[in-house]
Amino acid sequence: MASSSTHSASSSRDFTARQSAMHRQDSMKKGAITAEADLSVHGLIGPAPEVDIEGIKPGAMIWFLTFIAGISGLLFGYDTGVISGALVVIGTDLGGKALTSFNKELITSATALGALLGGLGAGSLADFIGRRWVIGVANVIFVAGSIIQAAAPDLWTMIGGRFVIGWGVGLASLIVPLYIAELAPASYRGRMIVINVLFITFGQVVAYAIDAAFEHVHGGWRYMVGGGAIPAIVQLGTLFILPETPRYLCRKDKLQEAAAVLQRIYPSAGSAEIQAKIENIHAGVKEAGQRHGTYWQNLVNTLKKLYLVPANFRALVIACGLQGIQQLCGWNSLMYFSATIFQTVGFANPIATSLVVACTNFVFTIVAFNLIDRIGRRRILLCTVWGMSLALVLAAIAFHYLPRNASGEIEASHSDPWAAVVLFSMMLFAAFYATGIGNVPWQQSELFPYEVRGIGTGMATATNWGGNLIIGSTFLTLMDRITPSGTFGLYAGICFLGWLFVIFCYPETSGFTIEEIGELLQHGFGIRESQRRRAAKQAAARSNIELGENASQA
Numbered sequence: 001m002a003s004s005s006t007h008s009a010s011s012s013r014d015f016t017a018r019q020s021a022m023h024r025q026d027s028m029k030k031g032a033i034t035a036e037a038d039l040s041v042h043g044l045i046g047p048a049p050e051v052d053i054e055g056i057k058p059g060a061m062i063w064f065l066t067f068i069a070g071i072s073g074l075l076f077g078y079d080t081g082v083i084s085g086a087l088v089v090i091g092t093d094l095g096g097k098a099l100t101s102f103n104k105e106l107i108t109s110a111t112a113l114g115a116l117l118g119g120l121g122a123g124s125l126a127d128f129i130g131r132r133w134v135i136g137v138a139n140v141i142f143v144a145g146s147i148i149q150a151a152a153p154d155l156w157t158m159i160g161g162r163f164v165i166g167w168g169v170g171l172a173s174l175i176v177p178l179y180i181a182e183l184a185p186a187s188y189r190g191r192m193i194v195i196n197v198l199f200i201t202f203g204q205v206v207a208y209a210i211d212a213a214f215e216h217v218h219g220g221w222r223y224m225v226g227g228g229a230i231p232a233i234v235q236l237g238t239l240f241i242l243p244e245t246p247r248y249l250c251r252k253d254k255l256q257e258a259a260a261v262l263q264r265i266y267p268s269a270g271s272a273e274i275q276a277k278i279e280n281i282h283a284g285v286k287e288a289g290q291r292h293g294t295y296w297q298n299l300v301n302t303l304k305k306l307y308l309v310p311a312n313f314r315a316l317v318i319a320c321g322l323q324g325i326q327q328l329c330g331w332n333s334l335m336y337f338s339a340t341i342f343q344t345v346g347f348a349n350p351i352a353t354s355l356v357v358a359c360t361n362f363v364f365t366i367v368a369f370n371l372i373d374r375i376g377r378r379r380i381l382l383c384t385v386w387g388m389s390l391a392l393v394l395a396a397i398a399f400h401y402l403p404r405n406a407s408g409e410i411e412a413s414h415s416d417p418w419a420a421v422v423l424f425s426m427m428l429f430a431a432f433y434a435t436g437i438g439n440v441p442w443q444q445s446e447l448f449p450y451e452v453r454g455i456g457t458g459m460a461t462a463t464n465w466g467g468n469l470i471i472g473s474t475f476l477t478l479m480d481r482i483t484p485s486g487t488f489g490l491y492a493g494i495c496f497l498g499w500l501f502v503i504f505c506y507p508e509t510s511g512f513t514i515e516e517i518g519e520l521l522q523h524g525f526g527i528r529e530s531q532r533r534r535a536a537k538q539a540a541a542r543s544n545i546e547l548g549e550n551a552s553q554a
Contacts, residue, residue: 053277054186054513059267062183066192068242069179070199071235072135072172075142077203079165079228080335081358083108085211085351086221088339093219095154101476103155108336110159112469114166115173119465122174123458124299131182132242134175135235141168142232150226165228166465173442174461178453181445182245183265186513190372190443197439198369201362203231204335208355211339215351247450250282258282284515285450299455306452306459311521315447318506318525319460322441325498327467329388330491331433333475334426340476341426344410344484345402345419353423360427364434376510376534377440378502378527384436385499391429392492398422399484410484437498446509449518508534 087104099107118141126134145165152158176196184192210227214220249258255278262274306312334341338357342350371380398421402410441464448456478487507530509517520526520533 053262053266053269053273056266056269056273058185058188058265061264061267062185062188062192065183065242066180066195068235068238069135069176070196071231071238072138072176073196073199074203074206074231075138075228075235076169076172077200077205078207078231079142079145079169079203080111080332081204081207082211082224082228083111083162084336084339084354085208085215086224087337088343088350089215089221093221094152094158099155101480104337104340105473105476106155106159107162109469109473110162111166111169112465112472114163114168115170116166116462116465116469118167118170119174119461120170120458122171122461123178123454123456125171126175126178126248127454130244130248131175131179132239132244134171135179135242136239138168138171138175139232139236139239141165141171143229143236146226146229146232150222161225168232170461170465173464174457177442178445178457179242179245181443181514182247183261185265186516187373187511189446190377190510191369193442194365194369194372194439197442198362198365201358201365201434201438205355205358205362208351208358212349212351212355246278247281247285250278251285251450253282255282302452302455306456309452311518312448312452312456314521314525315452315518316456316459319441319444319447319456320463321501321505322437323444323460323464324467325385325494325501326437326441327464327471328491328494329433329437329498330392330471330475330488330494331429331438332468332471333487333491334430336472337475338426342423345422346410346416347419347423356423357426357430360430361434361438364431365439368435368439371435372439373510376508377443378506378508378510378530380436381440381502381506382499384432385495385502387432388429388437389492389495389499391425391432392488392495395422395425395429396485396488396492398425399488443509446512446514446517447521449514507531510534511537 087099087107090099092098122134125137129137141164145161145163145168148161148164149158150161152161177193180192180196181189207224210224214223217223243261243264244257246258246261249255249261258281259274259278262277263269266274306316334354334357338354339350342353347353368380398418399410401418402416402422404410441460444457444460445453475487478490482490504527505525507520507526509520509530511534512520512530516533520530523529
């Protein structure tokens, strides 16, 4: 009885606090709230509590936390990019024999296989020990893998080191976007996840720069692969700064800690707004996370919800589809083998030439940062995926016209105009890729409700690394069997199919809360509905600005 009375009193206080907050906001933003309420009646915007907290500008802390978490992205980029230069200069250091094309494919695909397995388990691990601790586990794995590679005496030890690194990459590639998505305000979420991708591309630039610096150093490739341990150690040292996400804390009934994290993100928010947001999150995760039985029974039940609930399954189709396009378009053939490609084409310094492509990728990721929340995810993809196909067709044509010797092998020099066209097409491909499909799939966490988010994002990330494994283990073989022109023509066709997938299956998600995105997928893929709701939100925002300007003039 006492417990019931306490709960009743607490509920009464919470209700009074919410009523007070609503009254205060009515007096401060009467016109804006009236406009939003009118839209809400017509089903055009989400529930009021989300609008209340989302309308408050976050503080600098959220950007700081995003940058700290993004170090994992730098590790991801460094360890996938550094192998390109290392493969060119390893020579006979691994067992006294030069690497064959098959050996190179084994080394690169080992990373993808490790990442595939790591990504599959990352979601469940994040649900069990928390988001930030998975970041720490990934750091430890990065350090171990870097040391194994740097000390590798033979091919199979090197492959083992790449597999260990891949496991860390798989964890990082899932957990960092998930962590950021659960911390970030809806209107900032896209840009904050792009920061992680920006770190990935910057890591690739650093990797190519390190490759170029150690290219002519005896055993320099060991410094290249061993350098990945440094940022991992740095991030381990800053792990205590990272808080757990409010959604995870609410799931564990740590409501005071969750409120403290929200207060750090929204320093100007009042206690009523924080309390309303916590109640909203807590109700959602507890309803979604009610579990009874053993771990395996809960896993089976979660899988059933993922596959049998139509909205969840549509989210899975979208997330896996976008991740598949990102990899099967052939981008990572450049990350792993760009130095090999440019060496084949005839460039005297293939590692430095690869750096040009990596820098293009980095610069256009900055472009994506400025566009992704402003013009929307769907529109970006529609404007860039076809461009990737065009760039790959240009590459296929250029490879076809490169001069060959009597045995049919490419025999060109960097002064050949078609070699320059190959480089230009790779830069064009990188520009379109970085602006669109290189970023948007990592917004995958926003598609899933909390109850299936861990396993859903895990499967999407596994799709990414499954595609990466296919590309890494077949690229050089395809170049030999169906020629470079045929290989890049194949990738161009996949890009075109990806463009059709975006047209028919990917709704606009920019500017919506995670809960609102779930509503969009209740009936079909929600493409037209998402555009209608986004237009309504933009109209409401413009109305708020006009009302504010009129009030200031008055």
